[in-house]
Amino acid sequence: MGKSLVEKIWDAHVVKTIDGGPSVLYIDRHFIHEVTSPQAFAGLRKRGLPVFRPKQIVATADHNVPTILQHLPIKEELSRQQVDKLVSNCKEFGIELYGLGHPYQGIVHVIGPELGVTQPGMTIVCGDSHTSTHGAFGTIAFGIGTSEVEMVMATQCVLQSKPKLMRINVDGELNPGVLSKDIILYIISKLSASGATGYFVEYAGSTIRGLTMEARMTICNMSIEMGARGGLIAPDEVTFKYLEGREFSPKGKDWDAAVAKWKELYSDQDAKFDSEINIKAEDIQPMITYGTNPGMGIGVDQSIPAEQEITEKEKAGFLKSLQYMGLQAGQPIKGQKVDYVFIGSCTNSRIEDLRLVAGFVRGKKKASNVEVWVVPGSKQVEKAAQEEGIDKIFEEAGFQLRQPGCSACLGMNEDKIPAGKYCISTSNRNFEGRQGPNARTLLASPLTAALAAITGKVEDVREYFN
Structure with missing residues (x-):
């Protein structure tokens, strides 16, 4: 065999x-x-x-x-x-x-x-x-x-x-x-x-x-x-x-x-x-999480599941998660306001990620109510971003290009999201307190995060491409 x-x-x-x-x-x-x-x-x-x-x-x-x-x-x-x-x-x-x-x-x-x-x-x-x-x-x-x-x-x-x-x-x-x-x-x-x-x-x-x-x-x-x-x-x-x-x-x-x-x-x-599991690529849409584990994800044009859609075994955890996030069962996620955008972590901090975001936000300005941190994954990524002029694009858009580190992926350093604030993050975890005590994390792709930085809320990036 x-x-x-x-x-x-x-x-x-x-x-x-x-x-x-x-x-x-x-x-x-x-x-x-x-x-x-x-x-x-x-x-x-x-x-x-x-x-x-x-x-x-x-x-x-x-x-x-x-x-x-x-x-x-x-x-x-x-x-x-x-x-x-x-x-x-x-x-x-x-x-x-x-x-x-x-x-x-x-x-x-x-x-x-x-x-x-x-x-x-x-x-x-x-x-x-x-x-x-x-x-x-x-x-x-x-x-x-x-x-x-x-x-x-x-x-x-x-x-x-x-x-x-x-x-x-x-x-x-x-x-x-x-x-x-x-x-x-x-x-x-x-x-x-x-x-x-x-x-x-x-x-x-x-x-x-x-x-x-x-x-x-x-x-x-x-x-x-x-x-x-x-x-x-x-x-x-x-x-x-x-x-x-x-x-x-x-x-x-x-x-x-x-x-x-x-x-x-x-x-x-x-x-x-x-x-063995088979998935059709065309079934996948821009995704975002609404809860406190990465499995609690939906398409950006979908609604948070209604309470009756959740099994009795999972209901207590589901409701506890929504209470922490300040969201409601059955609520559309599109249009949800955002306070912070974090582009970085070992998931999405490479030069390809930064190039993608820069290409999307070139000539645009961030929403006035949003603070945007872009944290390169390494000194080499930072150097490439500077050599390619990506740092200038971010500066003109109002994004802050910081220095390399794990940053706001986890509440272990100085880069913490304030309590109660919503952060669209390109990192990998949305547990309670992951980005700081009582911070609220919505995981998404660099493109979805970049769009939120410009609009100040969760939006569907496909509408931009269309």
Whole structure:
């Protein structure tokens, strides 16, 4: 019987399988940041252990960094302590750090691909749930806890149970104004925030193959939001073209050998999946969330479900979510006012996202009642935006182009949405308090967010294209 892509990569990295238990899985790349690494380093220090293979670790500061005045000391004490601790830990254990001021600094799931550190066929882990982003390159990539971060530092391996397999096929042509963010929000709305629990998801189909690498990363990034362990896409010519010539990609004969190997990374025709789902691209419209988990999503021209449409089991959570959001069952989402727009995060902060937004808002002005933050995912994205004049377009539109970091994706740094305010966000989570205490988050694509920045409310971007 043939193998799936996940099985091919998994089997090539199993060191040992424990009878009736998990496998010891070898890890090719380990990304670390300032939030989930301090305890792991402390554990090594307590046990007198070195980092086993420091050259296979990539470190950066992203979650707690400010996105303005990065050359000054960090104001928030806890954030400053965590970033400082990362600096000292990396120095002590011999790990290269792309910290503040470094030309490669940025969000961990943005810099790995853009530097060519992320490559097909790898196993990749990080103490961050959105590590699944790297699966866009045909990798097994998943988030791990702090104790597992220590385990990988000490052994370059992690204990992991083999996941179930799901394939989601998306075929057909997308409607104008529909982006990869809409694809994944649509999928999650159909499966729910727990519908892929226990699975590793392979995304396939003509629609997926037609996407750019940056668009594929957006889809894989949010696999965790439907409960999946991770998500991946088979590498192809789009992947190879993206990686060629990047800083840490193979060069010369090594490149030719790598591509030949990468071309074997696909699911065989007779591979078996535990679950298979088929989606028509033409059924997907610009999406937006209305609740407090990413599965609570609807098309922008639809209404929030009526109370009678919700099962008794889900009703209490549904009503609690709407109360937090200040919205009503059955209410149309179109026309809902917006106070903030956040374009950034490891989901949508790449140069392709910024180019798309800039092209849309060129010559326009933001609504007077909206504050707009555009936060590039890395110093390289920031540099490209400046070289291409995107920064000037944003400035003229009244958008604030900030410096790289996780920013308002999560209420862990200085970029917080005030209580009670509505924020259309291109990030990946809309949990209660995710963007700040009592902040209200509506997840959407960069185009839908850009339109809201101009109009001050939720609107249908398809009307612009038509």
